Each structure stands twice: as C-alpha cells, then as structure tokens.
Amino acid sequence: MTRRGARLLPLRRRQRSAGTLQAQLYDRIRQAILSGALSSGARLPSARAMALEAGISRGTVDAAYARLSVEGFLVTRGAAGTFVTTPLPIPPLGASAAPPEQPRLPPRARAALRPFQVGVPAVDAFPVATWSRLLGRHARRARAGDLAHADPCGERALREAIAAHLAVSRGVVTRAEQVMITGGYHGALGLLVHALARPGDRAWFEDPGYHRARAALELAGLRLAAVPVDAEGLDVARGAALAPRARFVFVTPSHQMPLGMALSLPRRLALLAWARGAGAWVIEDDYDGEFQRASAPLPALKSLDDQGRVIYAGTFSKSMFPALRLGFLVVPSGAQDALARVASVLHPAPSLAVQRAAADFLGEGHFARHVRRMRALYAERHAALSRALEELSSPHLQIEQRASGLHLIARLTGARDAEVVERADLLGLAPGALSSYQACAATGRIEGLLLGFAPLPAARARQAVHRLAQAIEQALAPGSTRGAGAAQEASRRRSGLSPWRGPSRST
Numbered sequence: 001m002t003r004r005g006a007r008l009l010p011l012r013r014r015q016r017s018a019g020t021l022q023a024q025l026y027d028r029i030r031q032a033i034l035s036g037a038l039s040s041g042a043r044l045p046s047a048r049a050m051a052l053e054a055g056i057s058r059g060t061v062d063a064a065y066a067r068l069s070v071e072g073f074l075v076t077r078g079a080a081g082t083f084v085t086t087p088l089p090i091p092p093l094g095a096s097a098a099p100p101e102q103p104r105l106p107p108r109a110r111a112a113l114r115p116f117q118v119g120v121p122a123v124d125a126f127p128v129a130t131w132s133r134l135l136g137r138h139a140r141r142a143r144a145g146d147l148a149h150a151d152p153c154g155e156r157a158l159r160e161a162i163a164a165h166l167a168v169s170r171g172v173v174t175r176a177e178q179v180m181i182t183g184g185y186h187g188a189l190g191l192l193v194h195a196l197a198r199p200g201d202r203a204w205f206e207d208p209g210y211h212r213a214r215a216a217l218e219l220a221g222l223r224l225a226a227v228p229v230d231a232e233g234l235d236v237a238r239g240a241a242l243a244p245r246a247r248f249v250f251v252t253p254s255h256q257m258p259l260g261m262a263l264s265l266p267r268r269l270a271l272l273a274w275a276r277g278a279g280a281w282v283i284e285d286d287y288d289g290e291f292q293r294a295s296a297p298l299p300a301l302k303s304l305d306d307q308g309r310v311i312y313a314g315t316f317s318k319s320m321f322p323a324l325r326l327g328f329l330v331v332p333s334g335a336q337d338a339l340a341r342v343a344s345v346l347h348p349a350p351s352l353a354v355q356r357a358a359a360d361f362l363g364e365g366h367f368a369r370h371v372r373r374m375r376a377l378y379a380e381r382h383a384a385l386s387r388a389l390e391e392l393s394s395p396h397l398q399i400e401q402r403a404s405g406l407h408l409i410a411r412l413t414g415a416r417d418a419e420v421v422e423r424a425d426l427l428g429l430a431p432g433a434l435s436s437y438q439a440c441a442a443t444g445r446i447e448g449l450l451l452g453f454a455p456l457p458a459a460r461a462r463q464a465v466h467r468l469a470q471a472i473e474q475a476l477a478p479g480s481t482r483g484a485g486a487a488q489e490a491s492r493r494r495s496g497l498s499p500w501r502g503p504s505r506s507t
Contacts, residue, residue, distance in 0.1 A: 115464035154181025171299035181349035203248035208437035233263030260402035308332030384458035423471035
C-alpha cells in the first residue's frame, strides 16, 4: 500500500509478545491511520487481498476490519470497499499540541468517539470477535435462494428471537408475525409515516424531545404539538388540550429523552385511554430500555396495551452498536397490512447476513451476556463521572441523577449551553446542549448539558471533567458570548438539523 494504502510489514507468528494476528493487524492499521500513513478517505485492500498480502486468514482480516469500523476508524461502502473515515476521527500522531489558551480545533468527524458523546454505547467493550464470527458464518453460508428477494418484513429467525427476548426482558408478549425488522429507529419512522400518516396529520411530541426524530417527522409533513413533560413524564392532559384530534403520539416512556424520567403508571393508563378514544397510534420509542441501574428494567408501555393502539419501536443501536442500523417494530394487527405493503416497496429490511447474525447473537445467549456486562460497566462509568463532577464542585453545574439511561444531565447557570458546547468541541469533547431538544420556550428556556458516560472509560473521567470546566470558564469569560444564538445555530448545522420554525408549527 502507498500513501493511499501503506504497505504493512509481515505479522509475527512466533512471538507471544506480539499478540494475536488479529490484534497485530488491528494495531498496524490503526497506527497507520493515526500517523497519517493511511490518509483520510484511503481505500484499504479487500479482506481477501489483505489476507494474501499479510499471509493470514481472511477471517482474521474481517475481524480486524470490523473492530476498526466499530471504533470509527474505517467505514464500509458495500461493493465499493473499505475506506479510512473521512475526515479522520482523530488528529495524526505527532501533531503538535496547541497551547491551552488557543486549543486546536479537532476534526469534525461525528463518527469518532469523544468524551460525553450522547447516544453512543460502550463500543470499546462490544464483543467484536463474536459478532464477526457470526457475520462471517452467514456470509459463507449464503445459498442461491438467498440471492433473490428476501421477506421485506424481516428474516423469520430474527423476528422469532426478538419476540422471545421481548417476552422475557420487556414484558411484551407478541408473535413473530407482529415483529417487523427495520433499518434502525429512523428506518422505523420512515416506514410508519409512509404507511400510516398523511401530510398535515397532527401528532403529539414530547417537549423537550429527541430533536432528530422531531426533524424527521416535520420533513414528512406532520404538524407537531409540543407537549410538555414534568416529573411524571408526558403531560397527557396538556396534550389532549393542545391537539385533541391528533393521529399520533411519539413518546419515550421508559426513559424520557432527554430528561430521563419514566412515564408514571397513572399517565400511562391515561395515555392509553385517550388513544383508544381518539383512535390514535402511540409510538413507543424504547431506545435504551435495557439499561436500568437501580432495578430491573421497567416493563414497556406496550405490555399494558390491550386495545392494539401502541406500536413498539426498538433498536439495537444502544444495546449493540449504532453502525449496525438494525431496529424493529411490534405492530398491532390493525396496522400490519399497511406497514407490510410499504416495507415491500420503500423500506425493506436490512441484509440477510446481518439479520441472521443478529438472530444467532440473541438466540445463542451472546446478547444477554453482553447486556449484563454493559450494565456493570455503565454502573462503573456512571459512578466515575459522578465522582469527578462532585469533586469539581462547580457553582454553574447542578447534576441530576436518574436510575436509567446512558447520560447525565447537568443544569447550567450563568452561561448558554450552546456556547459551552462550542467551547467543549474545541477541546475535543462532545456534550449535548439541552436547549437543542426544546421545541417551545414559552414556559422558559432550559439550559443544560447532556453528558454521555457510556463511551467514557472510568480512568478518563477526571481529565474529561477538567476539560469541561475549562470550556465553561471560557464561555463565562467577559466578551466570550459572540452570540449564543449563533453558536446554537452552528451546532444545529453540524448535526444536520434545521432550526425550530416557531410556535406555529407546534400548535
């Protein structure tokens, strides 16, 4: 390999200190990327070619490539091949450090893991070798019949495995026929709006709520009512007053995104009663229901639904890894035909090999073991971040503790959260601005930081918090506010979101 693909030295087979062949290959490629020998956008040889060049098995290459992809160094583009992430996820080794008063702007690669990043699990602890083995198994076992059109609603084995998993872990009793496989949560949203919605339909949406879903639904032509949340979750009475004839309710009942409370039982029952009377669909986004630190995970809202009004949306982005882009819906009989028709022409399920590997990952117990390990790891990382924040004792941060989820909320006083996020970005951090999740500020603007702890190793928590304190101090410095509105707009542009268009779109 040249500058576009630096040639690797032969791997050492007889020296134990060198590690496994897979680890050696992983290290060589990683170091080539970090040093700049493999430049941004460089195309790597195919797994077969790399195996021949390095004198190792193709499975070893597949496993090393998969690990680098999970960590954000590589990206696979189907038949086009495997490439170094563009732009590079981190600066090359040896890059001169900028002085503290003028920190170096890191590359804008949102695929790279950075401290406090929200919505990303601990991909560094994912069993990549196991997943690669399962994926390789089904790639090698492809039959001629697999090359034709697959079931657009998903592979039967995966649907059965998900149904079995939900019955045990989430209290949702369903049949495999009611499970539909989707391209992650956003694939599920696309399927739902194409199958069940009409332009101009009203929908309740939590405020604050998941901004990417809000943007997707607005692009689809839905008119969203920004329904406030309080300590009990979605305010059902307020929603009924704002949009009594809404066709949809989008809700995160197990762990409200972003504030973290659970929807109380009285509110759950009230929501189901209203939906039954209004003939509305309740879309339950259970994005991280597996991770409850204080007790067993709360049962899903779907488990209380005896009238077929709740469509349960799940994803493996948090429990496995985001690049998998694998999700599912549990669909009541009243919506099955419409969703199946749309899936067949617009939103077919992901590739068979991925689905079959995921079915084995669940069915052979790897998923359950991984989730148990992650609960312990997240408890450790949550505790480490909490301790570091307590030691900081900043008068500008008030930490809110919740019993579930993968991020902490730090309420902010004295500075605009969007500007702190901008300053933190310059220091290599990736907290989220709570205000960006707010649709309507009629009751007062919320200011705070979302601090993801899942991708932050416990040993790095103090260092990350120290850099966060620097960002806050810079945002508080006289003359530092070059316009919080401009900073927030820049943050929205980087995330690909359009700004909220005002109260007229939420009422």
